[in-house]
Amino acid sequence: MTFVSYGLPYFRRxxxxxxxxxxxTHLPRLLADPTRSVLDEAVPAPTDVHPDNxxxxxxRFTVPVRIETNDLLFTVRSDRAAVIQDVLAWFDGNGTLAGRPTPPPAFAGLLTITSSRHMFTQVGLPxxxxxxxxxxxARFIQPDSPMWMGFSDQQVNASGPPEICTFAGHPSARLSTxxxxxxxxxGSIQHLSHVILDxxxxxxxxxxxxxPSDNGNFTKRVQYMFHAPPVHPGNPDQLTDGGGPSFLPAENRGPDYAERTARGIxxxxxxxxxxxxxxxQRSSRASDGTPMxxxxxxPGFDPMDTPDGSSQPKLHFSVFVPTADFFARMRRSQASVDLVRKHRVAEQDNGLExxxxxxxxxxxxxxxxRHRAFPLVELAD
Structure with a gap:
C-alpha cells in the first residue's frame, strides 16, 4: 500500500x-476561519526544543526541531519487509519490480530523495x-507490545472513521468548506514527525x-500514558516484562478530565x-465523542538526528487529520502547558512530554x- 502526499512547496510551484x-479555488478553507486553508505548515509544539520555546x-536529547520543506511524501506499507525494500529499490532506479523487468519512474531531474525512515510494527519486535x-x-519492555513504551495503540476505539479525517467530513464533524x-x-492532511524516545x-x-526508581514503576508509567489515577494496578513485579499488561482500554474521559486531574481531583x-x-482528549474528538x-x-531504531550518532528508539509519527489547524490544536492539548502553569503540575507528572x-x-x-498523481496540474493553463 502506498500513500502519496504533497507539501506546501509543491503547491507553491x-x-x-x-x-x-x-x-x-480548489484548496478547501476552514469553516471556522475562511481566510485560512486546510493546509498550513507545521509549527513547533509547545514542548519542542525551538527558539519559540x-x-x-x-x-538527554536536546535537539532543536526543524520544519521540513519537502514537496512530496511517499508512505509505503506492507506486511512483508521484502516488498517494501523491492519498491524502494525500484524507486531508486533498479528496473525490476516483483522480480519482473519494470521501467523505473522517471525521477531523474524531477525528484531528489531527502530522507527515508523505516518503521516496524509487530507484537514483541521492540x-x-x-x-x-x-x-x-530491554528486560523492562513489555514482550507483547508492538510499541517501545510497552502499551499497544488501541486503534479500534481511539481512531476515527475514515470520513471524519477528510475535508468533506462526517455526520459527527466537518471542519472545512x-x-x-x-x-x-x-482529501486529508497527513502530519509527519520524527521523535527520539528517551x-x-x-x-x-x-x-x-x-x-529504575519508583517513578519507573508500571503504576506511574500507565498514568503517564493513559489517565490518572492508574487504570490498572500492574503486577507485583512492577518492572520485569513491563510490569503489567500491554493491552488496556483507551477510555474516553472527555475534554475536561485532564484539568480535573491537574487540579488533583x-x-x-x-x-x-x-x-x-x-x-x-481535550480536543481530539468531535462533540459526540467520535475520534477525529x-x-x-x-516505532523505529536508527541514528537519525541523535547527537552522538547512536541508534535510539524512535517514534516515526504520522497521522491523518481533517485540517492542519486541527492537528496543531491537538498537539497543544497534548502538551497542556496552560494547565501545567495554571495548576502547578510538575514536569514529571505531565504525560509523556x-x-x-x-x-x-x-x-x-x-x-x-483519483487525483493522487500531481494534483491540479491537469487544470493548469
Whole structure:
C-alpha cells in the first residue's frame, strides 16, 4: 500500500502559487476561519526544543526541531519487509519490480530523495530489537507490545472513521468548506514527525547501569500514558516484562478530565498529574465523542538526528487529520502547558512530554485517490 502526499512547496510551484486562482479555488478553507486553508505548515509544539520555546530542554536529547520543506511524501506499507525494500529499490532506479523487468519512474531531474525512515510494527519486535542491541532497559519492555513504551495503540476505539479525517467530513464533524464532489473532497492532511524516545528516562534510570526508581514503576508509567489515577494496578513485579499488561482500554474521559486531574481531583492528596490520553482528549474528538484522527505511525531504531550518532528508539509519527489547524490544536492539548502553569503540575507528572524529542515536522495534503498523481496540474493553463 502506498500513500502519496504533497507539501506546501509543491503547491507553491503551481501557476499562481498558493494565492493564485488554481490553488485558491480548489484548496478547501476552514469553516471556522475562511481566510485560512486546510493546509498550513507545521509549527513547533509547545514542548519542542525551538527558539519559540526558550525554556524547553530535554534531559538527554536536546535537539532543536526543524520544519521540513519537502514537496512530496511517499508512505509505503506492507506486511512483508521484502516488498517494501523491492519498491524502494525500484524507486531508486533498479528496473525490476516483483522480480519482473519494470521501467523505473522517471525521477531523474524531477525528484531528489531527502530522507527515508523505516518503521516496524509487530507484537514483541521492540523487545527483540532491544535485546539484540543489549539496551539497558530491554528486560523492562513489555514482550507483547508492538510499541517501545510497552502499551499497544488501541486503534479500534481511539481512531476515527475514515470520513471524519477528510475535508468533506462526517455526520459527527466537518471542519472545512469542502463538499462531496469537490476536487479535494476526500482529501486529508497527513502530519509527519520524527521523535527520539528517551527510554532511560521513561524507566527513570539515572544512567544505563543504574536500576529504575519508583517513578519507573508500571503504576506511574500507565498514568503517564493513559489517565490518572492508574487504570490498572500492574503486577507485583512492577518492572520485569513491563510490569503489567500491554493491552488496556483507551477510555474516553472527555475534554475536561485532564484539568480535573491537574487540579488533583480523584488523586491521592497532594498529587497533580495528567495522562497523555487525558490531554489529547481535550480536543481530539468531535462533540459526540467520535475520534477525529487516524494514526499510521510505528516505532523505529536508527541514528537519525541523535547527537552522538547512536541508534535510539524512535517514534516515526504520522497521522491523518481533517485540517492542519486541527492537528496543531491537538498537539497543544497534548502538551497542556496552560494547565501545567495554571495548576502547578510538575514536569514529571505531565504525560509523556519529557520523554519525547521531536526533531522534524511537516504537514502534507493527501488528495483523493483519483487525483493522487500531481494534483491540479491537469487544470493548469
Amino acid at each position: 503551481l501557476p499562481g502559487g498558493l494565492t493564485g486562482d488554481l490553488v485558491g 526558550p525554556t524547553v530542554t530535554k534531559k 523487545r527483540s530489537v532491544a535485546e539484540q542491541n543489549q539496551l539497558p532497559y 469542502a463538499r462531496p464532489g469537490d476536487y479535494l473532497d476526500n 527510554m532511560l528516562q521513561f524507566y527513570d534510570m539515572a544512567a544505563p547501569g543504574t536500576p 480523584g488523586l491521592p492528596r497532594g498529587e497533580r498529574r495528567m495522562g497523555h490520553l487525558s490531554t489529547l 484522527h487516524l494514526r499510521v505511525d510505528g 519529557r520523554f519525547l524529542t521531536c526533531t522534524r515536522r511537516q504537514n502534507f495534503l493527501i488528495p483523493p485517490r
